[in-house]
Amino acid sequence: MATQVASERVFNYSAGPAVLPVPVLERIRDEMLCLPGAGASIMEISHRSEQFIAVHEDAKKRLARLLKLGDEHELLFLQGGSRLQFSMIPMNLLRGQECAAQYVITGSWGKSALAEAKKEGAVEVLFDGAETNYDRLPSTSDLSIRPDAAYVHVTSNETIQGIQFSDDLDTGTAPLVCDVSSDFLHRPYDMSRYGLMYACAQKNAGPAGVTVVAIKKELLARSQADLPGYMNYNNHVENDSMWNTPPTFAVYVLGLVAQWLEESIGGLEQMHQLNRDKAAVLYQVIDNYPEFYVGHARRSDRSLMNVTFRFASESLEKQFLAGAKEAGMDSLKGHRSVGGIRASIYNAMPMEGAQALATYMADFAQKNA
Numbered sequence: 304m305a306t307q308v309a310s311e312r313v314f315n316y317s318a319g320p321a322v323l324p325v326p327v328l329e330r331i332r333d334e335m336l337c338l339p340g341a342g343a344s345i346m347e348i349s350h351r352s353e354q355f356i357a358v359h360e361d362a363k364k365r366l367a368r369l370l371k372l373g374d375e376h377e378l379l380f381l382q383g384g385s386r387l388q389f390s391m392i393p394m395n396l397l398r399g400q401e402c403a404a405q406y407v408i409t410g411s412w413g414k415s416a417l418a419e420a421k422k423e424g425a426v427e428v429l430f431d432g433a434e435t436n437y438d439r440l441p442s443t444s445d446l447s448i449r450p451d452a453a454y455v456h457v458t459s460n461e462t463i464q465g466i467q468f469s470d471d472l473d474t475g476t477a478p479l480v481c482d483v484s485s486d487f488l489h490r491p492y493d494m495s496r497y498g499l500m501y502a503c504a505q506k507n508a509g510p511a512g513v514t515v516v517a518i519k520k521e522l523l524a525r526s527q528a529d530l531p532g533y534m535n536y537n538n539h540v541e542n543d544s545m546w547n548t549p550p551t552f553a554v555y556v557l558g559l560v561a562q563w564l565e566e567s568i569g570g571l572e573q574m575h576q577l578n579r580d581k582a583a584v585l586y587q588v589i590d591n592y593p594e595f596y597v598g599h600a601r602r603s604d605r606s607l608m609n610v611t612f613r614f615a616s617e618s619l620e621k622q623f624l625a626g627a628k629e630a631g632m633d634s635l636k637g638h639r640s641v642g643g644i645r646a647s648i649y650n651a652m653p654m655e656g657a658q659a660l661a662t663y664m665a666d667f668a669q670k671n672a
């Protein structure tokens with residue numbers, strides 16, 4: 304097997320699985336053969352072992368600190384990705400409820416979540432941005448949220464379209480259920496607003512395989528006993544996310560990313576500032592060449608995580624991608640459903656990555672505009 308050297312690492316703008324912090328990768332490498340005290344790798348030890356329990360507890364504690372979680376919520380590590388949550392949420396929180404669940408559709412992921420919820424019960428669409436090709440968010444005052452809605456489902460960041468809510472929505476007495484898969488931990492949250500928050504880890508928090516769910520305890524009473532075992536949140540709460548064998552490696556990496564956020568970045572306030580600074584560098588170039596780079600998102604709704612834009616022609620797009628690859632910048636092609644370019648600049652993307660891309664974009668515009 305050939306040895307890959309670190310110097311071959313590119314700036315990786317993949318939308319997910321995505322870039323991880325280098326210190327986290329180095330720590331994984333150092334502990335790959337033997338997790339300290341375990342005599343074997345993290346992948347080879349029992350989830351009931353003292354060493355794994357310590358890893359699991361550490362990951363939970365760090366995430367709870369970053370999210371400032373109090374006693375109101377349970378924190379779960381599940382499998383099945385965010386798509387399983389699209390089903391688990393209505394199975395647990397909508398079945399048996401008198402009032403419909405309300406969905407805010409701001410892009411592709413919200414649409415997919417809605418499609419699954421429809422199979423479980425009554426749903427209402429509060430907003431659907433299809434008319435403007437999902438380039439904007441609704442203003443909260445335009446949403447007719449029912450105080451007795453089963454819940455209100457929102458996608459905080461639409462990964463494909465590159466539009467993002469910048470605040471914690473106030474849904475009043477209706478529980479807010481939020482898919483934060485592609486911007487989890489990118490800023491501090493007011494968790495008291497969230498009935499349920501969920502995120503697959505493979506974009507902003509770790510590798511594929513683990514999905515974080517924070518759920519208000521009061522909502523657990525809604526789950527009906529005849530749900531399939533894995534689908535019932537209560538089984539996971541009662542067994543501290545070990546109702547079945549957990550994704551041990553993914554939980555370990557999730558904990559290391561949380562440690563990096565706490566100790567190297569300094570917390571979510573600092574992370575947020577860094578994310579704003581990185582995104583500003585890229586949007587500035589788009590704004591400097593408005594005829595050449597056509598941003599997808601309405602200015603006020605731009606995502607700090609996924610920067611999406613197009614060119615006037617497909618040949619320019621191909622040329623842009625080829626030149627970027629040659630310059631050590633990879634995975635910039637937009638999602639197949641919308642085309643164009645998408646630069647994902649998640650937490651672990653260093654400022655140097657945003658600057659390198661901005662310099663390349665400015666240079667490319669000057670040569671080709």
Ligand SMILES: Cc1ncc(COP(=O)(O)O)c(C=O)c1O
Pocket residue numbers: 319383384385386387412458460461462463482483484485503
């Ligand atoms: C916002 C959002 N929600 C849900 C998903 C689906 O996640 P998964 O592939 O883990 O099911 C993704 C990405 O894949 C996403 O970006």
